[in-house]
Amino acid sequence: MCVPGWPIMLLLFCLLDSATSSPISMYTPAPLPSQISSPSPFPTVIPSLQSPSLSNPHPTPTISSNSAETTENCPLIISPSSLVVRFGDPATANCSVMNTALNWHYNLLVWDVPLKSPQPTMDRFLVWSVDKMTVWNNTAMCFLTSVVGRGCFLYLSMIVYKPPDIVSIGFENHTGPMFEGDQYTLHCMVVDVALVGNLTVTFYRGQTVLDRQKSSYTEKTPVTKTFTLDINPSKDDDGVQYWCEAELELGAEGPQPPPVVVSEKLTAVVFYGPRFICPAKLQVREGESLRCKVRGNPKPSVTLFKDGGVVSLPTHLSRKHAGKYTVLVDGHRGQKNHTLEVEILAGSGTAQRCNIHLLLVVLLIQILTCCKTRSQRD
Secondary structure, rough: OOOOHHHHHHHHHHHHHHHOOOOOOOOOOOOOOOOOOOOOOOOEEOOOOOEEOOOOOOOOOOOHHOOOHHHHHOOOOEEEOOOEEOOOOOOEEEEOOOHHHHHOOOOEEEEEEEOOOOEEEOOOOOEEEEOOOOOOOOOEEEEEEEOOOEEEEEEEEEEEEOOEEEEEEEEOOOOOOOOOOOEEEEEEEEEEEEHHHHHHHHEOOOOOEEEEEOOOOOOOOOOEEEEEEEEEOHHHHOOEEEEEEEEEEOOOOOOOOOOEEOOOOEEEEEEEEEEEEEEOEEEOOOOOOOOOOEEOOOOOOEEEEEEEEOOOOOOOOOOHHEEEEEEEEEEEOOEEEEEEEEEEEEOOHHHHHHHHHHHHHHHHHHHHHHHHHHHHHH
């Protein structure tokens, strides 16, 4: 059964549908490989370029690492393969297509970098360059798209570093002289350094390495960190110099030799003693002096007692100086008493040698006098 007016309405609908439909495109864009995912998620997406139209016969599709092949079969080369650049310095990297990519029918080479990405190109290479590296983000990729639906990407390993502004050394919670046998903590402060994960700090005593510590921190931006070392100074450490150095180990691609910043020298003052170095019984020949030593810092005072009174011994001893003495040594950590027995031996002491020399002189004078007298008689 025919409804009145239906053919007219059908004709109008067909005419309207023909008028609003899009014109036939002269170019069909290559499909993107949506079924291939990267080995790890990467959030950065390269912005879409101009959409395909009659005036643009080579459109550029939107590209991300989620729609590209892994680097295993990617015909890209990035030179250098690892970029190590100091913050504020210029940086350059070149991404190029290998000859094996001819069967890829690639149509675009794209850089995704944190600073000043270059315009995509259909050439076989694309250079990324900046006058100053001013970001700490170390992620960069080069993409290759293809008209047959295959694409791939390659990462650029990029390290942005900064040597420390200053390296200083000191003692933790301590000022002034140290005491022998006590424990102290040296601290080496490294100020405003990146990458701190590549830092090695070395402690020195003079030219001797005390300890070498590798950083376990992971910050990518400049930080200030303190490294510590416990020491137990002895009397031998009095007057030595402690210092530390911070070295950024950046691998073969980094600067050679690696950047090193050295601290100032810290001269140690160690209080020790007093120490009385002498046997309990001492034998001394006549004319000689005592060979006992007293050591300490600060220099200790020494007092000798004999028969309950204070005495002082001369440089050249005689038999009357034999006997028992009490030696009182007074140092920074109190007083110490020592008992000393002195025995004076006769024989080859200084006094005996003097007496022999005097006897020889007298004998020589007598001989000369005798010879002179005899000569006058003749």
